[in-house]
Amino acid sequence: MTDNVTSDCIIETVALTKRYGDKLALDHLDLRIPRGRIHAIVGANGAGKSTLFRILLGFLPPTSGQARILGRDSQQLRPDDRGRIGFVNEEHTLPGWMTVSAVIAMQRDQYPRWNQQAFDEVIGHYQVLPRQKISQLSRGERAGLNLALVLAQGPELLVLDEPTLGLDVVAKRAFLESLLYSNAAEDCTVIYCSHQMEEIERVADNLIILERGQLKNMSAPEDFCARVTHWIADVPFKGPEPSTIPGLLQLQRIDGLHHYLVLDQDEDFAQFLRASGARSMQSMPVSLDRAVNGFLTKNHAAPARA
Numbered sequence: 001m002t003d004n005v006t007s008d009c010i011i012e013t014v015a016l017t018k019r020y021g022d023k024l025a026l027d028h029l030d031l032r033i034p035r036g037r038i039h040a041i042v043g044a045n046g047a048g049k050s051t052l053f054r055i056l057l058g059f060l061p062p063t064s065g066q067a068r069i070l071g072r073d074s075q076q077l078r079p080d081d082r083g084r085i086g087f088v089n090e091e092h093t094l095p096g097w098m099t100v101s102a103v104i105a106m107q108r109d110q111y112p113r114w115n116q117q118a119f120d121e122v123i124g125h126y127q128v129l130p131r132q133k134i135s136q137l138s139r140g141e142r143a144g145l146n147l148a149l150v151l152a153q154g155p156e157l158l159v160l161d162e163p164t165l166g167l168d169v170v171a172k173r174a175f176l177e178s179l180l181y182s183n184a185a186e187d188c189t190v191i192y193c194s195h196q197m198e199e200i201e202r203v204a205d206n207l208i209i210l211e212r213g214q215l216k217n218m219s220a221p222e223d224f225c226a227r228v229t230h231w232i233a234d235v236p237f238k239g240p241e242p243s244t245i246p247g248l249l250q251l252q253r254i255d256g257l258h259h260y261l262v263l264d265q266d267e268d269f270a271q272f273l274r275a276s277g278a279r280s281m282q283s284m285p286v287s288l289d290r291a292v293n294g295f296l297t298k299n300h301a302a303p304a305r306a
């Protein structure tokens with residue numbers, strides 16, 4: 001990858017690898033995220049999501065491979081590049097001793113593309129008073145203020161690392177509304193990392209699944225959902241040996257019926273069940289939460305490679 005490549009990707013990694021001592025956090029990751037829309041990154045704990053963000057934002061060097069963000073090597077970001085990127089994580093760190101109005105004034109001075117209308121639009125969802133100190137705000141209010149500040153910078157790219165962690169339902173909803181508004185109104189690309197599937201289902205256009213530092217899925221959330229099916233079958237005795245069940249993600253026995261969660265299986269799976277002695281069967285679609293969690297749980301239980 002050379003510097004003069006003009007890519008339509010806002011983020012591009014090639015064989016990106018990060019080792020912490022013996023631990024492999026990113027494993028030759030090839031990732032291309034196009035400009036625009038909302039992209040969700042999901043993965044089990046330790047899948048490498050935060051490591052990816054740290055490398056992309058230039059806070060951490062890769063062990064090998066490359067990462068480009070806004071067309072530039074992430075290790076060579078300039079201050080003006082950083083001004084085009086907004087970053088929000090779950091800590092919502094703002095100086096606790098400052099008042100809300102002082103923080104706003106400080107940010108307004110710092111960012112030439114400051115967009116007061118975008119700020120007002122987002123902060124309007126929260127009961128934040130200008131004279132309040134940051135330390136007096138609730139967690140949800142701090143999250144809202146943080147998002148409003150970042151969106152008012154007019155970023156081309158917004159990176160959110162678990163931004164709604166610990167927020168209640170109302171605060172979460174307000175946060176997501178703000179996000180959808182800004183994505184639509186400001187044409188800003190959003191990269192959003194979360195464990196909350198119902199949020200992802202609501203806001204994401206693209207679902208990226210990382211597993212042990214490798215890319216496992218990149219598609220519309222509904223397309224991933226369509227790959228996973230829940231079969232319920234009345235099979236005599238113990239049913240087929242689990243290792244012989246094609247695409248098996250999860251197996252449960254409830255009230256004498258066998259429940260199979262399977263990946264990438266078509267009507268041939270019914271044939272397999274019939275051949276296994278099933279007396280009756282039915283298939284049904286699953287929610288995104290079920291599909292992703294079934295997918296992640298399957299491999300999560302297996303021993304990790306170094």
Ligand SMILES: Nc1ncnc2c1ncn2[C@@H]1O[C@H](COP(=O)(O)OP(=O)(O)OP(=O)(O)O)[C@@H](O)[C@H]1O
Nearest residue numbers: 020023024025043044045046047048049050051052
């Ligand atoms: N500074 C570090 N030193 C050693 N190992 C680390 C360090 N930071 C992360 N790791 C390891 O690298 C792997 C990836 O961690 P990372 O924080 O990127 O995962 P994550 O997907 O963000 O997880 P979570 O969902 O739990 O936040 C984990 O196994 C973690 O233990």
